[in-house]
Every structure is written in C-alpha cells, then in structure tokens.
C-alpha cells in the first residue's frame with residue numbers, strides 16, 4: 096500500500112522543458128494556467144510551494160527563430176537569457192490572476208557549493224515562503240559554464256528540496272512516470288508504481304538519453320529522488336500532461352511513480368555535504384575502513400586509507416572509495432592532500448611524528464561524513 100501524500104506540507108514542483116514549451120513550439124500557456132490553478136488550490140489547503148521550471152533554452156530558441164537547439168555554449172546562454180523572460184512573465188501573470196506574487200530565483204552550482212551562499216539561498220527561499228510568494232527557480236544559465244553547471248534541473252530541484260526541507264518533490268515530465276525500461280524504445284515497458292529511492296535496480300531501468308528538449312533523462316530524475324530522500328523527501332515522477340495531476344496528490348490518488356526515502360533524514364549540515372556535486376579528491380579505503388564507516392557510523396582514520404588522489408586543502412570535500420573504486424561516502428577532510436598521503440596507512444598516534452603537528456586525530460570526522468552508497 097502506497098504512502099499517501101496528503102499530509103505533505105511543503106512541495107517542490109519541477110516541470111521539464113518539453114512540457115513547458117509544448118515540445119519546443121513555444122510556451123504552453125494553457126498547461127501553465129492549469130498547473131497554476133492546481134498549485135493555488137494546493138496552497139489554499141496549506142501547502143507551501145516552490146517551482147523549478149526548465150524551458151528557458153527551448154523557449155529562447157523558439158523566440159529567436161532558430162531551427163534547432165544550438166550546441167555552442169554561448170548560444171545556449173543567449174537563448175536561455177531570452178527564454179527566461181518568457182518563463183517568468185508567464186508564471187507571474189498566471190499567479191497574478193489569483194492575487195499571488197512570484198519571485199525569480201536563478202541559482203548556479205557554485206551558489207550551493209559554497210556553504211555561506213548556500214545558507215543565504217536557504218534564508219531567501221524561506222523568507223519568500225513566509226511572505227506567501229511563489230519562488231520560480233531555474234539554473235542561472237547565462238553565467239553557468241560547462242564545468243560548473245548542474246546541467247539538468249532535476250538535480251537542481253532536489254537540492255532546492257533539501258534547502259527548504261520539502262516533504263515532497265514532484266517531477267512533472269513527458270512520461271507517466273518511471274518505467275522498467277525506456278518506453279520510447281520498448282513500448283511494452285511497465286510503469287513502476289512505488290519503490291525505495293535508493294533501490295539500486297532503478298538506475299538500470301533508465302536510459303541516459305533525454306528527450307529532444309530535455310537534458311538529464313530519467314536517470315537524472317532517479318538520482319534527484321535519491322538526493323531528495325537524504326533530506327527526507329519523497330519524489331513523485333508523473334506526467335505533466337495529465338490534467339489534475341497536482342490535485343490528485345492532495346486527494347490521495349497521485350498517479351505516476353512514487354520514490355520514497357528509506358533512511359533517516361540527514362541533519363542539515365550533512366545534507367549540504369551530500370548535495371555537493373564536485374569533489375576535490377579521493378581517498379581509497381581498505382575493506383575494514385569501509386565496514387566501520389558503513390556499519391558503525393565511525394570517523395575515517397588514516398590507518399584505513401590505502402591511496403590518495405587529487406590536490407585538496409584542509410576542509411575540502413573528498414570522496415571515499417571502497418577497494419573496487421565504488422564511492423561509499425564523502426566528507427570534509429581534516430588534512431590537505433600532501434599530509435593525507437603522508438598519513439595514509441598509519442595510526443592516529445603517529446600523526447605528530449609524521450607531520451610534526453596534529454590538527455585532528457581523524458582524517459574525516461563522522462560529523463562531516465555522509466554515506467553515499
């Protein structure tokens with residue numbers, strides 16, 4: 096029996112490019128009007144809402160009269176700047192019909208990687224919710240270069256869910272939900288009704304390829320559900336083409352695929368660590384270290400480290416890999432990369448003799464360590 100979502104009080108609703116722009120033909124005002132109507136109804140039942148809307152590039156391409164989506168970054172950035180105007184205009188005027196205000200929030204990966212800016216974004220979003228304003232979030236595509244992009248708004252929506260501690264992330268897309276195989280290639284694929292967000296089998300069901308206008312495909316949505324689950328949120332993947340999909344959530348008959356959290360909600364600081372997209376280095380662990388991290392929630396000591404990769408400073412984010420190279424955890428490291436190389440394999444009481452100083456007895460303290468596998 097599926098968990099009902101009727102008690103969820105804070106939702107993030109993400110809509111994909113193909114939906115918002117009627118498959119790239121231009122903003123689908125009718126559909127936007129219908130989502131807004133349903134969101135307003137949810138608000139009246141006491142739900143707080145943040146929207147994450149894609150579509151700036153697809154809308155910009157259409158407005159500029161280009162025959163297809165360009166591949167050059169500067170053209171994508173220009174298209175995003177043009178299309179974003181259309182997006183905010185559409186949401187603002189639809190919500191205005193109900194006397195509600197919207198706020199444009201454009202975020203980059205760097206904004207959320209930096210702890211101070213992350214906290215600022217959190218305060219702002221929460222202030223907007225308190226003011227009864229609907230934040231409409233997108234990636235700040237005009238300044239985000241290839242290396243620092245989220246790339247897909249599913250990831251961004253999951254991080255926004257973490258920022259506002261949402262109960263529910265709704266990902267509206269052009270499919271009725273997650274199928275056991277890509278329905279574009281396998282018409283006989285069947286819809287998954289409910290699963291644990293961290294179920295390892297889910298990723299194998301997804302092809303990486305997005306639709307013509309999307310960017311992350313179903314894989315990005317499953318990964319987003321995992322990220323949201325770490326902060327305690329469930330994710331519903333459903334068709335934005337179904338009329339009444341948001342109303343159905345409120346009445347307990349949500350269509351689509353529900354991916355539920357199976358672990359305890361991480362504390363806020365650990366959510367931020369888990370939400371980071373880029374690591375500065377890697378620590379290879381022996382099997383014993385993997386076991387104590389995973390099963391006993393202990394700190395990582397240098398004695399369990401067999402190799403160090405990358406150049407990083409004290410306080411940077413590093414990934415911890417098992418002997419097969421699979422990431423098992425990530426955390427903020429207490430020693431820089433050259434000190435970590437010196438300490439690898441040694442016990443904590445040797446730190447002073449090896450380095451001439453001791454900052455901490457652990458390489459990564461458990462308060463700064465998050466299991467990711």
Ligand SMILES: Nc1ncnc2c1ncn2[C@@H]1O[C@H](COP(=O)(O)OP(=O)(O)O)[C@@H](O)[C@H]1O
Nearest residue numbers: 111112268274276277302305306309311312313
């Ligand atoms: N197992 C799967 N179940 C459903 N859709 C899948 C699956 N694997 C791949 N896909 C594809 O993912 C696409 C949705 O991703 P994407 O185009 O990025 O959407 P959006 O623009 O809404 O973010 C679908 O059109 C579908 O063809």
Ligand SMILES: N[C@@H](CCC(=O)OP(=O)(O)O)C(=O)O
Nearest residue numbers: 112149150151152247248310
């Ligand atoms: N920031 C980009 C988002 C691209 C994107 O993630 O698209 P989608 O996979 O349709 O959600 C835009 O607005 O075009």
